[in-house]
Amino acid sequence: MNDYTFLSPTRLIVGKEAEKETGKWIKEFGGTCVLVHHDSGFIKQNGFVDKMINMLKEDGLKVVELGGVVSNPHLSKVYEGIELCRKEGVDFLLAIGGGSVIDSTKAIAMGLPYAGDVWDFFIEEDGIPHDVPKKSTPLGVILTIAATGSECSNSCVITKADENLKRFCDDDINRAKFAIENPELTMTLPSFQTACGIIDIMSHSMERYFTPEKENDILTDYLCEAIFHTCMDCARILMKEPDNYEARASIMVASSLSHNGLTGMGRTGDWASHFIEHELSGEFQTVTHGAGLAVVTPAWMRYVYKDNMDKFVKWATRVMGVSMDYTNPEYTVLEAIDRLEDFFKHLNVPTKLAECPGVGNIDDETLYRMARRVRVVHDDGTVGWVKRLTTEDIVNIFKLAM
Amino acid sequence: MNDYTFLSPTRLIVGKEAEKETGKWIKEFGGTCVLVHHDSGFIKQNGFVDKMINMLKEDGLKVVELGGVVSNPHLSKVYEGIELCRKEGVDFLLAIGGGSVIDSTKAIAMGLPYAGDVWDFFIEEDGIPHDVPKKSTPLGVILTIAATGSECSNSCVITKADENLKRFCDDDINRAKFAIENPELTMTLPSFQTACGIIDIMSHSMERYFTPEKENDILTDYLCEAIFHTCMDCARILMKEPDNYEARASIMVASSLSHNGLTGMGRTGDWASHFIEHELSGEFQTVTHGAGLAVVTPAWMRYVYKDNMDKFVKWATRVMGVSMDYTNPEYTVLEAIDRLEDFFKHLNVPTKLAECPGVGNIDDETLYRMARRVRVVHDDGTVGWVKRLTTEDIVNIFKLAM
Numbered sequence: 001m002n003d004y005t006f007l008s009p010t011r012l013i014v015g016k017e018a019e020k021e022t023g024k025w026i027k028e029f030g031g032t033c034v035l036v037h038h039d040s041g042f043i044k045q046n047g048f049v050d051k052m053i054n055m056l057k058e059d060g061l062k063v064v065e066l067g068g069v070v071s072n073p074h075l076s077k078v079y080e081g082i083e084l085c086r087k088e089g090v091d092f093l094l095a096i097g098g099g100s101v102i103d104s105t106k107a108i109a110m111g112l113p114y115a116g117d118v119w120d121f122f123i124e125e126d127g128i129p130h131d132v133p134k135k136s137t138p139l140g141v142i143l144t145i146a147a148t149g150s151e152c153s154n155s156c157v158i159t160k161a162d163e164n165l166k167r168f169c170d171d172d173i174n175r176a177k178f179a180i181e182n183p184e185l186t187m188t189l190p191s192f193q194t195a196c197g198i199i200d201i202m203s204h205s206m207e208r209y210f211t212p213e214k215e216n217d218i219l220t221d222y223l224c225e226a227i228f229h230t231c232m233d234c235a236r237i238l239m240k241e242p243d244n245y246e247a248r249a250s251i252m253v254a255s256s257l258s259h260n261g262l263t264g265m266g267r268t269g270d271w272a273s274h275f276i277e278h279e280l281s282g283e284f285q286t287v288t289h290g291a292g293l294a295v296v297t298p299a300w301m302r303y304v305y306k307d308n309m310d311k312f313v314k315w316a317t318r319v320m321g322v323s324m325d326y327t328n329p330e331y332t333v334l335e336a337i338d339r340l341e342d343f344f345k346h347l348n349v350p351t352k353l354a355e356c357p358g359v360g361n362i363d364d365e366t367l368y369r370m371a372r373r374v375r376v377v378h379d380d381g382t383v384g385w386v387k388r389l390t391t392e393d394i395v396n397i398f399k400l401a402m
Numbered sequence: 403m404n405d406y407t408f409l410s411p412t413r414l415i416v417g418k419e420a421e422k423e424t425g426k427w428i429k430e431f432g433g434t435c436v437l438v439h440h441d442s443g444f445i446k447q448n449g450f451v452d453k454m455i456n457m458l459k460e461d462g463l464k465v466v467e468l469g470g471v472v473s474n475p476h477l478s479k480v481y482e483g484i485e486l487c488r489k490e491g492v493d494f495l496l497a498i499g500g501g502s503v504i505d506s507t508k509a510i511a512m513g514l515p516y517a518g519d520v521w522d523f524f525i526e527e528d529g530i531p532h533d534v535p536k537k538s539t540p541l542g543v544i545l546t547i548a549a550t551g552s553e554c555s556n557s558c559v560i561t562k563a564d565e566n567l568k569r570f571c572d573d574d575i576n577r578a579k580f581a582i583e584n585p586e587l588t589m590t591l592p593s594f595q596t597a598c599g600i601i602d603i604m605s606h607s608m609e610r611y612f613t614p615e616k617e618n619d620i621l622t623d624y625l626c627e628a629i630f631h632t633c634m635d636c637a638r639i640l641m642k643e644p645d646n647y648e649a650r651a652s653i654m655v656a657s658s659l660s661h662n663g664l665t666g667m668g669r670t671g672d673w674a675s676h677f678i679e680h681e682l683s684g685e686f687q688t689v690t691h692g693a694g695l696a697v698v699t700p701a702w703m704r705y706v707y708k709d710n711m712d713k714f715v716k717w718a719t720r721v722m723g724v725s726m727d728y729t730n731p732e733y734t735v736l737e738a739i740d741r742l743e744d745f746f747k748h749l750n751v752p753t754k755l756a757e758c759p760g761v762g763n764i765d766d767e768t769l770y771r772m773a774r775r776v777r778v779v780h781d782d783g784t785v786g787w788v789k790r791l792t793t794e795d796i797v798n799i800f801k802l803a804m
Contacts, residue, residue: 001647003416003420009409016405018405215648218652219656226621226624229624230621234620266651
């Protein structure tokens with residue numbers, strides 16, 4: 001077990017009509033003038049955003065609205081938000097939405113009290129960031145989709161669209177004060193989005209479960225497994241009953257716990273599947289992140305499992321319910337990976353590259369271009385920890401996913 | 403699932419020599435003059451407290467020391483602490499120890515900025531507390547035994563010894579700013595104390611797992627099970643290898659997660675076993691809390707399981723590894739309870755009243771006296787939620803434990 005610090009100070013407020021408490025909690029954190037930040041999709045069109053704005057006004061709060069957040073939220077929108085907040089005297093930020101909206105809100109929150117350019121927190125030279133945030137503006141979240149876990153994470157990802165730069169700023173200062181989680185808000189999500197969200201949640205803990213360490217702490221493995229079982233049980237329920245309240249609630253809170261650090265305590269996460277997928281959905285905008293993970297993860301597993309057999313056997317037997325084959329432990333693992341793939345298929349997401357919309361057969365040139373773009377983690381130019389993957393390895397993984 | 407709020411803002415700092423960071427974190431929370439509060443047992447005698455005091459002084463902090471905390475910490479010591487802190491200008495409290503020391507520290511922290519009598523927060527009339535804490539003093543913990551989970555809980559239990567009153571003040575204001583958890587500090591604990599701690603940790607999640615609700619949220623059940631599996635795996639390891647670092651670390655963090663609210667999200671905990679045990683160890687001071695739980699819990703289970711068969715079957719099959727007997731599901735549950743009792747026996751703790759030191763055969767008068775003293779939860783004078791237990795029920799449970 002590695003030494004570690006765990007902090008997850010975000011208050012979860014979970015339940016039917018939980019959003020009615022929003023004004024109370026904003027005032028608890030000193031808010032008087034609130035930026036309501038959202039995308040302009042379903043929750044705006046169905047009137048939920050307007051309902052919330054009216055509710056906050058009735059609670060005596062001044063409200064400023066900013067919509068139009070896109071997937072892979074843009075730095076330009078962050079600048080727009082900062083300017084608007086300064087003009088209006090905003091002292092609290094409320095994100096209504098999922099990961100993109102929350103990340104955009106986090107960036108505005110950091111930029112608001114900062115004299116320089118907020119992008120300084122996202123870019124680095126020789127591994128050293130241009131600047132580190134020392135202050136932020138309090139922010140809260142009304143979650144409308146269970147997926148990224150940004151509502152409880154310390155992470156913020158922003159894209160500078162004109163240079164096609166997607167950059168991270170991971171800092172505890174980014175943590176939301178509260179996350180309002182009303183499971184009913186997620187019941188109208190299309191089944192494909194529900195499925196992709198669940199896969200993303202599972203993946204956040206799989207990246208932390210499969211580690212290079214031979215001795216992991218016992219507790220963290222069981223916590224990861226709690227997330228896996230929850231995701232698989234709830235997915236099966238929600239494919240049949242999209243409005244099952246218990247399953248919606250469990251998935252929503254699982255999204256928060258799967259990425260707040262709890263399932264990574266004491267270990268080095270791998271994250272290769274995530275970084276490889278980012279380039280896949282970066283190259284093919286038609287690929288949703290969760291669907292891309294369903295393609296990349298089983299291929300990655302087949303490529304690397306021999307490098308930590310003990311952990312893959314544990315997963316196969318304890319999570320995927322495969323009987324241990326003591327003569328051929330590898331068969332146990334391979335059967336488990338097949339079952340994972342079958343599970344993804346059952347969710348009606350693609351599990352092969354060729355099945356992804358807009359992808360088809362990819363030529364080697366494209367494979368290498370994507371592989372070369374994958375975020376480098378180690379000094380030797382490789383990525384991942386279970387197995388340190390070279391560009392050639394990544395191409396092989398893509399080929400296994402064909 | 404019930405609506406709920408979950409908050410656990412305490413920063414966990416886990417690892418070898420984690421205590422070296424104490425001064426840094428105290429200063430992070432504005433501390434300049436620190437009360438170091440502890441019992442006068444092993445950690446004082448082996449020089450750890452003095453080592454910490456010197457370390458904090460080297461970090462430029464003023465240090466005031468207060469020892470002598472006893473089990474079931476006394477209000478008189480709390481008063482002494484408040485007076486001392488006022489005299490010395492203390493602005494941060496550091497608890498070094500386990501549950502008793504931490505609770506004593508929490509009470510001092512609440513009393514310090516309060517003009518009235520801190521006991522006002524603990525006593526109530528007609529269910530209304532005399533006063534509610536609005537402010538507290540920042541406090542941190544260096545944990546030396548994994549058991550009560552007070553390092554992350556909102557709970558504080560203090561005893562007014564002259565009137566033999568044990569009272570609670572549960573409030574989020576009690577949450578520690580940080581908990582330093584160095585697993586090596588717990589390696590020298592006697593095996594009996596290690597075992598009792600583990601049983602207490604398991605029990606904090608069992609009280610939350612076994613609920614009256616028929617539909618529990620899926621995630622919380624799996625999180626409880628993660629705690630159960632961790633406790634059982636680690637107990638088996640530690641009985642053989644008391645200095646197994648991974649197991650010590652997992653148990654230590656499990657103590658924090660088992661009582662910070664995580665395993666109770668969305669449900670009503672039962673707590674009858676705890677309340678019954680409090681009267682057992684109250685009557686017989688020779689009974690340790692964890693050992694008392696090992697006696698009471700299996701008897702309670704045998705008495706109430708029919709009131710939530712589904713949950714007991716889930717526990718039997720998923721946690722205790724019993725094969726489902728579809729013809730006689732009750733046999734599945736009874737086998738699991740036997741296994742739990744065997745597990746406790748394997749830890750060398752008593753599982754029957756007669757085996758408890760200083761108890762022997764109890765007469766009916768004593769049984770009824772204890773049963774009548776058990777904390778009442780419902781208006782009809784009963785306790786517990788899976789089954790609402792009358793005095794007669796509690797006596798029956800004691801008799802099952804004989």
